[in-house]
Amino acid sequence: MNNFNFYNPTRIAFGEGKIAELDKLVPKDAKVLVLFGGESARRTGTLDEVTKALGDRTVTEFGGIEPNPSFETLMNAVVQVREQNIDFLLAVGGGSVIDGTKFVAAAAVFEGDEWDILLKGGRNIKRALPFGSVLTLPATGSEMNKGGVVTRRSLKAKLPFQSDLVFPQFSILDPTKTYTLPLRQVGNGVVDAFVHVIEQYLTYPAQAPVQDRFAEGLLLTLTEIGAQALAEPDNYQVRASLMWTATLALNGLIGSGVPQDWATHMLGHELTALHNLDHAQTLAIVLPSMLRERKASKLDKLVQYGERVWGIREGSAEEKAEAAIAKTQDFFESLGVKTRLGDYDLGEEHIEPLIKSLESHGMTALGEHGDVTPDMCRRVLHASL
Ligand code: NZQ
């Protein structure tokens, strides 16, 4: 096991009806800005419930944060925060709204050009406004972690940032708030959470058996509940399991003390930046080919994954690894998330611009060994055609 520091200050309030606890969680004298996405939060009544729970606090709203939140939109929120002397932010939505709120929290009190936050990956964040979240889409883990991803549309750049200062103070996880999700977003959520675990688990053996067992537990749970989460939208227990599994998949716990990969995510971000695919769609396209390309260096863990998660007992190590990758790809397809570039009308001619974009963002030595080069990513995309 590697050395590590684990820190996670986010309080979780989990279960039906927990939005009412906002009254305890938000300071009484706070000037609150509630941030949300398109229309879902208002349409589903969640926004009303939140406003009611905030009682007679001073509350203003900022709506319109888009999926894959844009720097351009978020800077409008920053202006509003500064003009209205807001001192507490509340995100109501999925990963995009929570990530966007993290950026606004840091940018509103940042000295200098706010885009530098993304260029420096958040290392230059010195202060941030306090904020909480009400999660409506289980997927990203943003509700209990210190990361975010923001897109600058004018530059076609989607970049991640991280800072201990942008952990939510609290997150409210009410599984009933997910009942209204379109099936596409449920499938996306299962795939995203699954790939988060894979990025932290499927590297090389690091003598970290408890991290492995935690990771395998999360993966097994997702394979067990994925289909049901799609088929039974108002099954409370299934949605509760999905919500908590997605949070645990990326709250820092399973990644402590082990090598991490993240090459699939970084290449996936380029697909979203250039072609506006959903985040999970990009992962479903990239991961199977990425694993095939790197089968040799990941062989031990691929075999372990195949045996423990998919029950693969027959064949050589190489055959077990291939079978595990095929099972993974089939699982994504079974959730309605397509796994080939062609499924999204993308072809060979789109590959070079993606590689150029990856290079221009300095993503040239990715993965747990730093050996995932642009050349390798080119082969991965060709294999995903
Ligand atoms: O905009 P509205 O109208 O609210 O609709 C949203 C949006 O269109 C809808 N939605 C959300 N909750 C709903 C609902 N519709 C009906 N009922 C509800 N309860 O769902 C759509 C997608 O929402 P979005 O927030 O974009 O999805 P997701 O949670 O998958 O977030 C994706 C973003 O998170 C980033 C991704 O890159 C992407 O930008 N990620 C953040 C991470 C992190 N902070 O740690 C890690 C991830 O790897 C990921 O990169």
Ligand code: ZN
């Ligand atoms: Zn992700």
